[in-house]
Amino acid sequence: MMEQTDILIIGAGPTGLTLANLLGQNGIRTILVEARTKLIDYPRAVGIDDESLRAMQSIGLVEEVLEHTVPDQQIRVVNGVGKVIAEINPTTREFGWPRRNGFVQPLVDQILLDGARRFDCVDVRLGVEAMDLVQDNDGVTVTVRSQHQDASIRAAYVVGCEGGRSFTRQKLGIPFTGRTRQQRGLVIDVANDPLGTPHAVFGGDPTRGYATLSLPHGIRRWEFMLLEGESDELANSDEFLHQLLKDHVADPASLDVIRRRVYAHHARIAERFRVGRVLLAGDAAHVMPVVAGQGWNSCIRDALNLGWKLPAVVRGVASDRLLDTYAEERRDHVKAMVELSVGMAKVVTNRSKVTSAVRDAAAAVIDHLPKLKSYVSGQGFKPMPKYTRGVVVPSRWPESKSVPIEDGIQPSAGTLFPQPxxxxxxxxxxxxxxxxxxxxxxxxxxxxxxxxxxxxxxxxxxxxxxxxxxxxxxxxxxxxxxxxxxxxxxxxxxxxxxxxxxxxxxxxxxxxxxxxxxxxxxxxxxxxxxxxxxxxxxxxxxxxxxxxxxxx
Structure with a gap:
């Protein structure tokens, strides 16, 4: 007998887990399947922003999440000789929460998993892999495998959230356009933080770019650019790690290394986010370099967008055409975030001494221009969501002598409403x-x-x-x-x-x-x-x- 559900989510990463919580709040029958038997615990995202914390507030989990964050985490960007050339320190509470926060992703993902299990209408199944997918006008049939046994699940809609190697995207034949930079990075997480300082440093050193961040619970992260000719296998070499860290700590050999992993700078976006009754979200739809800290947060924005549209369609409150607005709204903003991440990656991983000198000179000019310096410090360069298509009615200012418009104010339709x-x-x-x-x-x-x-x-x-x-x-x-x-x-x-x-x-x-x-x-x-x-x-x-x- 074929199992029936309203929504089938494939992948228990942050996107799938957040979406499961939103659907659970709305009483929508949901099955979430994840091929792994437990959540990923290797190094990944370390930054959660104010928009994502507002999403955690929406699903009633923000207090639990905050226990694993470093609020108002500042970034100092330094050049090859250690001179600070820029500082990022946004202090706004426009949306109710700090704009920049360090966090430990595995612990927050676990909170999302436990949160999804609060709802009787949500069934989370680990160790269950999607093997095949066939859709028709009325629904989608997915073949899943668990402990070498195959079964079928019939859903009104399927959302593929299973990461950059998405089975769903490949099954649908959707191109994943963009590129992967040749430069790779090595992430090293250590317990018992040997530095203990509270913020983050991005090192734009032309000899080898790096970053280091203070994370909650005494965890310290370093990220180093791997150079041409350095193999991925070097991540397993203690000697190589000690060599990388010798200019950062007094005794690299005594560090308590808990995770190490090589990653690539991917910048790709799926050409379509929807085919019929199947949608892509999170890393299945887009991936970006880690430098801007927006990969995890972009996943949460996808879930929040789908989290009200899918219930409206399933309940018959809205036409199926509402789901077309998901891609209309999210794709342009994701593209802007990918471009920001690629640009920041170039700044940190640049190896040209000439280009680095030009960057340092530009930073010196910015330092003497208060408005521009404040713009950089406040993270004004971060593209905020602004939807011009989809479920948005473009603003037309009224023609009334009684309501003047303040200089510099732009129409607000398509942007986020503040949360004081x-x-x-x-x-x-x-x-x-x-x-x-x-x-x-x-x-x-x-x-x-x-x-x-x-x-x-x-x-x-x-x-x-x-x-x-x-x-x-x-x-x-x-x-x-x-x-x-x-x-x-x-x-x-x-x-x-x-x-x-x-x-x-x-x-x-x-x-x-x-x-x-x-x-x-x-x-x-x-x-x-x-x-x-x-x-x-x-x-x-x-x-x-x-x-x-x-x-x-």
Whole structure:
């Protein structure tokens, strides 16, 4: 008898595990299969950013994850003689969490695995390998093998998250375009950190590029560029490791080496992220050099994007066409992240003394330009997600003499809505997502949103379990809460961050998706029309039709 499920996830890396948690929260029947009998424990990602921590908050695991992080980890970039030529130290809390954090990936992945097992509708199976995949108009049949026994699983949709060598991508015949640089790197993790300093150093040494990072729980990582003619097997040579580390620690022979591994600088993107009822996510869809620390975080963004779209389609709330927007939104941003990672890799692994001298001279100029120096330090070069296609209604600023536009402010549709700390009637200090939930949300400054929405739109929002939020200065919170329409949540802007956000823009209402992306923004008088446009861009079905489909 063939087993049935709504979603089959192939691969228990960070993408598959995060997606399993999101689907579990939504009550979607999910099976996750992983060929390995336990999670990977060798050296991989060491950086988790504020967007990913917000995702961990969304699935209720952020406190457990934080135990394995170094918040606000700074980076000092040094040249071949050890002079600091740049510092990266972003201190923003725009999305509620530190922008840069060191972390231990195996421990965080284990938290995600345990988290997925919280849900009765999620079945995680280790030691189960996908062997074949056949799809038709109604679903996908996957042949899996466990302990030399084959079985079949029938799913409405399959998501391949099994890494750069993805079985799913190869089975679909999707090209993985890009390149692999000839330069390789050697990662060395040691316990009982011999340096003990709290931050990270990237060494742009033309003789041999390196990096070293402080990680939680007394772990220290070094990464060294391997030179032409140096074989991968040297990773197993203690003598070679001691030679690499002799200029970094007093006694390399006494180090407690816990992991060592050679890696390549891959920069590749799948030409398609979807074929019919099968989707690719995470490293199965894109890989990038490790230098910018965005590989793991890009995987989490994929999961967060699919984590609300798949449930909407499975439940019959949205048309299957909604899944096409996943690739439309994610591919351009992933490409930007790959280009950033390749560029940073060139800076660190550059072996030309002339190019290094030019880099050092440019750094000296930046050091004397405060705005540019602040831009680099604040990691302003990191491409933030901005979707111009997909479930986004492009902003058209209103023509009103009463709402001037602040200089330099760009339309916000397609970007992430901020997450300051706010106040509720019952809690004086809480993060915005915790106060409002993380589903669809309508945020309106000062006004009660119900007064600007038609009954038809309200019914559609109710079918989505959307939250209507009235944002007010904290001084007005009690009055707003007592006088709000039924179902409207009053939130106090305790720090003034939200008032400043709206003040800078000629808008007073925003429609925010479950992945925190602003789907639309407008003056509140235009809210009903904007919400309808969002419904259309998300291929949402009328409330009655969606309910009928979900009941089938």
């Amino acid at each position: 700390r706010v106040q509720t009637v019952d809690n004086g200090d809480v993060l915005l997502d915790d106060a409002t939930g993380t589903g669809w949300r309508i945020f309106v400054w000062n006004n009660d949103p119900v007064n600007f929405l038609s009954a038809q739109v309200r019914a559609q929002l109710d079918s989505l379990d959307a939250t209507l939020v009235q944002l007010v200065p904290s001084a007005q919170l009690r009055w707003a809460a007592d006088n709000a329409s039924s179902g409207v949540r009053a939130i106090g802007d305790r720090s003034g961050a939200l008032k400043s956000w709206f003040h800078a823009r000629p808008v007073s209402a925003v429609v925010v998706r479950p992945d925190h992306v602003i789907a639309a923004e407008c003056l509140v008088q235009d809210l009903d029309r904007k919400v309808r446009e969002v419904f259309a861009s998300a291929y949402l079905l009328p409330a009655a039709a969606g309910a009928a489909l979900a009941a089938q």
